[in-house]
Amino acid sequence: MEQNKEKMKEAAAAAAVDALVKSGMKLGLGTGSTAIHAIRRAGELIAQGVLCDISAFATSFQAEIECEKLGIPIYPLNSREFSGGLDLTIDGADEVDPQNRLIKGGGGALLIEKLAAYNSALFAITVDKSKIVPHLGTGFPVPVEVIPEARVSVTKALEKIGASVILREALRKAGPVITEHGNIILDIRFSAPVDPALMEAELNHIPGVVENGFFSGKKPVVYIAHSDGTVEVRAI
Ligand code: 5RP
Numbered sequence: 001m002e003q004n005k006e007k008m009k010e011a012a013a014a015a016a017v018d019a020l021v022k023s024g025m026k027l028g029l030g031t032g033s034t035a036i037h038a039i040r041r042a043g044e045l046i047a048q049g050v051l052c053d054i055s056a057f058a059t060s061f062q063a064e065i066e067c068e069k070l071g072i073p074i075y076p077l078n079s080r081e082f083s084g085g086l087d088l089t090i091d092g093a094d095e096v097d098p099q100n101r102l103i104k105g106g107g108g109a110l111l112i113e114k115l116a117a118y119n120s121a122l123f124a125i126t127v128d129k130s131k132i133v134p135h136l137g138t139g140f141p142v143p144v145e146v147i148p149e150a151r152v153s154v155t156k157a158l159e160k161i162g163a164s165v166i167l168r169e170a171l172r173k174a175g176p177v178i179t180e181h182g183n184i185i186l187d188i189r190f191s192a193p194v195d196p197a198l199m200e201a202e203l204n205h206i207p208g209v210v211e212n213g214f215f216s217g218k219k220p221v222v223y224i225a226h227s228d229g230t231v232e233v234r235a236i
Helices: 005-020 035-047 061-070 110-118 148-160 196-204
Strands: 026-029 055-058 086-091 120-128 142-146 163-167 184-190 209-212 221-225 231-234
Touching (some): 005 035, 005 120, 005 231, 026 061, 035 061, 055 061, 086 110, 110 142, 142 148, 148 163, 196 209
Parallel strands (some): 026 055, 026 086, 086 120, 120 221
Antiparallel strands (some): 163 184, 221 231
16 A cells, blocks of 8 residues: 555654664654654653663754653763763654765754764664665755855855855745754755765865765665555665
């Protein structure tokens, strides 16, 4: 039977939580319409007493508020509880390439999402199959988080390396999106596929860039929901 996209997101998230989350874990919780299903599934298992002693790190206000609603205890990454490291982070993604490299940041939370992912022993991504692409950089725009003072200089530097650049505009607020860390987002696209690892490093060398949405340095296990209700697990 064909499943709608919301059901697919829910299936991928539940499969990842059920397979990977164990009692006692320090858990990074991602952001977006797929990751929220993982938070809800973890909350459900905690409420049922199936999981206990979970401490969570929320990657955004969205994740934090959902954890509060569900009674999932959250701590700062700098806290003694975590000492900067997590056992597992579960998140969503905007695109996944054949080597499980990602574009993330459609929800603007890329900075803290990358901090959680790169500081987790295990990183899991949950997506529906529409997120699987042959290459990164030409389809879904790559978000680049930039300090406001560097909007023009970074735009010029990005155009110089061949990117087209769009300032992310807010909805229901005039002007640009301001991230949870007071920065703006430049969404960029390339006319041809790029090497995600090289580009991830190159973008972060531009003065004024805080972080970018290529995730190539930490390979996730990817849970891919298909329209027939099955969930494929892809680890590389
Ligand atoms: C937020 C993200 C999200 O995980 C990504 O945009 C996917 O979101 P969704 O599951 O809603 O499609 O990176 O910054």
